[in-house]
Amino acid sequence: MSTGTTKLDVVVSDVVPVNELVTRFHFRRRDGALLPTFSGGAHVVVEMRDGERTRLNPYSLMGSPLDTREYTISVRRDDVGRGGSLFMHRRVRPGLEMVISYPVNLFSLDLRAKKHLMLAGGIGITPFMAQTAQLAGEGGNFELHYTCRTASLGTYADVLRERYGRRVRLYHDDRGERIDLDRLLSSQPLGTHLYVCGPAGMIGWVRECAAALGWPPETVHFEHFAAPQPGLPFDVMLAVSGKAIRVGEQQSLLEAIEAAGVDPPYLCRGGVCGQCETNVVSSDGKFIHNDHWLSEDDHRSGCKIMPCVSRFEGKSLVLER
Amino acid sequence: MGITFRKETFRDDFTFRNSPEHIRRFPFPFHEDAYMYAVNIEPHVVGPKGSVLENLIDVDEHYVAEMQDRALVLAEDPLRCQSLPHMTLAGWDLLELLMEQQALGYPEHFTLTRDGDRWRWINRPLGIDDTFTFGDTSTLPYGPMEYITRQSQGDFCILDQRDGNLWMDAGMVTTQADWSLDFDIGMNFFEWHAPVPLAHEKGIFVRALKFLTNIQQGKPARRLNWTMTINPRLDTSPENYHKWGPDRATVTPENVGDKVHLRVELQSFWRLPRSNGIVFPIRCYLIKMDELATQPKWARRLHRVIRDLPDELANYKGLTRYRPALVEWLSKLDDGSATSPGFGPD
Numbered sequence: 001m002s003t004g005t006t007k008l009d010v011v012v013s014d015v016v017p018v019n020e021l022v023t024r025f026h027f028r029r030r031d032g033a034l035l036p037t038f039s040g041g042a043h044v045v046v047e048m049r050d051g052e053r054t055r056l057n058p059y060s061l062m063g064s065p066l067d068t069r070e071y072t073i074s075v076r077r078d079d080v081g082r083g084g085s086l087f088m089h090r091r092v093r094p095g096l097e098m099v100i101s102y103p104v105n106l107f108s109l110d111l112r113a114k115k116h117l118m119l120a121g122g123i124g125i126t127p128f129m130a131q132t133a134q135l136a137g138e139g140g141n142f143e144l145h146y147t148c149r150t151a152s153l154g155t156y157a158d159v160l161r162e163r164y165g166r167r168v169r170l171y172h173d174d175r176g177e178r179i180d181l182d183r184l185l186s187s188q189p190l191g192t193h194l195y196v197c198g199p200a201g202m203i204g205w206v207r208e209c210a211a212a213l214g215w216p217p218e219t220v221h222f223e224h225f226a227a228p229q230p231g232l233p234f235d236v237m238l239a240v241s242g243k244a245i246r247v248g249e250q251q252s253l254l255e256a257i258e259a260a261g262v263d264p265p266y267l268c269r270g271g272v273c274g275q276c277e278t279n280v281v282s283s284d285g286k287f288i289h290n291d292h293w294l295s296e297d298d299h300r301s302g303c304k305i306m307p308c309v310s311r312f313e314g315k316s317l318v319l320e321r
Numbered sequence: 322m323g324i325t326f327r328k329e330t331f332r333d334d335f336t337f338r339n340s341p342e343h344i345r346r347f348p349f350p351f352h353e354d355a356y357m358y359a360v361n362i363e364p365h366v367v368g369p370k371g372s373v374l375e376n377l378i379d380v381d382e383h384y385v386a387e388m389q390d391r392a393l394v395l396a397e398d399p400l401r402c403q404s405l406p407h408m409t410l411a412g413w414d415l416l417e418l419l420m421e422q423q424a425l426g427y428p429e430h431f432t433l434t435r436d437g438d439r440w441r442w443i444n445r446p447l448g449i450d451d452t453f454t455f456g457d458t459s460t461l462p463y464g465p466m467e468y469i470t471r472q473s474q475g476d477f478c479i480l481d482q483r484d485g486n487l488w489m490d491a492g493m494v495t496t497q498a499d500w501s502l503d504f505d506i507g508m509n510f511f512e513w514h515a516p517v518p519l520a521h522e523k524g525i526f527v528r529a530l531k532f533l534t535n536i537q538q539g540k541p542a543r544r545l546n547w548t549m550t551i552n553p554r555l556d557t558s559p560e561n562y563h564k565w566g567p568d569r570a571t572v573t574p575e576n577v578g579d580k581v582h583l584r585v586e587l588q589s590f591w592r593l594p595r596s597n598g599i600v601f602p603i604r605c606y607l608i609k610m611d612e613l614a615t616q617p618k619w620a621r622r623l624h625r626v627i628r629d630l631p632d633e634l635a636n637y638k639g640l641t642r643y644r645p646a647l648v649e650w651l652s653k654l655d656d657g658s659a660t661s662p663g664f665g666p667d
Contacts, residue, residue, distance in 0.1 A: 006537070006538075038594055038595075042597075102538050103594075274531075
């Protein structure tokens with residue numbers, strides 16, 4: 001029962017700088033056919049071949065699901081990350097042939113909602129670009145609250161304002177503007193669903209506030225992709241395949257397992273979908289769990305790890321892979 | 322060369338039969354001489370020519386008669402087709418899937434032409450030629466799910482995915498093995514499977530749900546399920562139990578070969594692209610014992626499976642009453658010789 005996704009052979013059809021941090025990439029199918037239809041909130045995993053090294057990063061699709069001639073993603077440059085965004089910004093040019101996954105949606109709209117209330121922070125705006133396009137096409141009821149550091153870093157704020165007018169509300173950190181969350185969440189009609197995508201702190205703040213105000217958990221949706229963090233290199237023994245591997249400073253454990261020719265299933269590569277969950281055979285050291293999938297008990301037990309985002313420091317680690 | 326569609330009935334005089342070619346393509350569900358539940362899910366990929374897997378959505382010689390039977394069921398009981406308000410988008414997803422697959426597999430019978438959101442659908446066996454606007458329900462005579470499932474063999478459940486579960490929020494169910502959409506509508510995966518014996522203890526549903534919620538677009542999966550039905554009746558619903566339940570008391574040693582049917586469901590699972598729902602087509606295949614017995618391997622194996630079936634399963638599948646007569650009839654076709662591995666006839 002393999003669970004990966006089908007791959008799509010694409011060519012980069014356009015690269016558009018959006019502001020000083022964000023660049024947009026357009027992909028079309030190499031054979032000229034239409035791309036698969038997708039739903040708002042879906043992401044694709046982009047394969048980046050960088051010499052010997054392959055990085056696989058998830059990015060939300062931000063185009064309209066009604067237009068499948070091309071897919072678009074927006075990538076925020078992260079100067080201290082593991083290099084995926086820098087690769088996209090520096091090396092990806094129109095005409096480059098790349099491989100991306102079929103779309104996967106782990107941040108789906110609840111179509112029962114009478115109203116969709118969306119809260120975006122920074123580059124967390126991207127899934128809402130597709131979701132608002134989908135809802136607008138169907139006459140859906142939505143309202144978007146978007147916080148950004150400055151007006152010039154308000155990626156697509158102008159586009160959204162032009163498309164949706166007063167349904168979009170902007171907040172600029174440098175002007176001291178802040179969402180009055182208590183008031184906003186207290187004044188929604190029954191049947192409203194809440195969606196939040198942004199930095200971890202914002203997601204936590206919104207979820208806590210919603211819970212305190214009595215929002216049922218199943219009406220609060222969040223996109224919580226943790227980018228794999230760099231860290232000290234560590235050694236791992238893969239018990240099933242009998243391979244000894246070293247995880248580099250800028251590499252995720254999952255990438256190191258794949259580089260050794262072992263292919264665990266994966267979907268999100270961000271610690272939320274659960275596909276790459278791996279049993280620990282034995283360990284002597286400290287786990288650095290960064291996922292949102294395993295329970296706290298699982299984290300404490302030291303019996304499981306999510307290799308897409310989590311790391312290890314210590315003497316020895318043996319995994320059931 | 323197209324399919325020759327049979328004129329036949331699934332009620333009253335029960336004239337349903339399989340042609341010799343259709344007997345050989347029957348999806349016999351037992352790969353060994355015993356049966357127990359398993360999460361027997363595999364990728365739904367195209368199989369050998371001449372099998373029911375030759376196309377991912379199978380159309381066969383019973384197509385026209387099955388669609389006529391469905392129309393009769395719906396005329397008597399419109400609640401066999403239901404779609405909760407948030408499922409219309411998923412209905413359009415299903416319409417696209419079934420039109421594309423039927424036109425791809427059977428171009429002599431079905432044609433789909435798309436010009437943006439202006440679509441033309443020609444269904445020659447049923448004499449339909451409709452032009453409509455994709456996404457605009459007012460341009461079709463029914464809602465999108467009902468429209469296309471009145472033209473597609475098998476039952477269809479559309480499952481909404483949310484809160485880590487699957488919810489039975491729409492469906493067209495007229496060829497079912499004793500379950501009711503009207504009863505299950507709105508239930509989640511564990512609620513609607515609650516009556517199944519033994520499988521909960523084995524943790525099968527927890528694993529199955531985990532698998533299904535991770536089904537990816539472009540990668541459908543499938544499994545086979547089976548039961549038995551007296552007379553070739555497609556609509557064995559709880560609503561109509563008074564019509565078919567008593568049939569089980571009519572089985573005698575003399576009429577087993579004609580009355581008792583193996584009923585196999587080819588269930589497949591597809592991610593729907595716009596709604597992010599899952600569609601679960603349940604395609605029913607029937608074969609009477611006389612037809613099945615034309616393949617000696619199948620008769621020998623079925624004898625051993627039915628004879629050794631745990632009582633709970635026999636009861637759940639409704640075989641208890643006529644099992645002795647059936648086992649006795651099948652035993653005469655079982656000389657004790659070995660059966661070859663795999664599903665197919667020898």
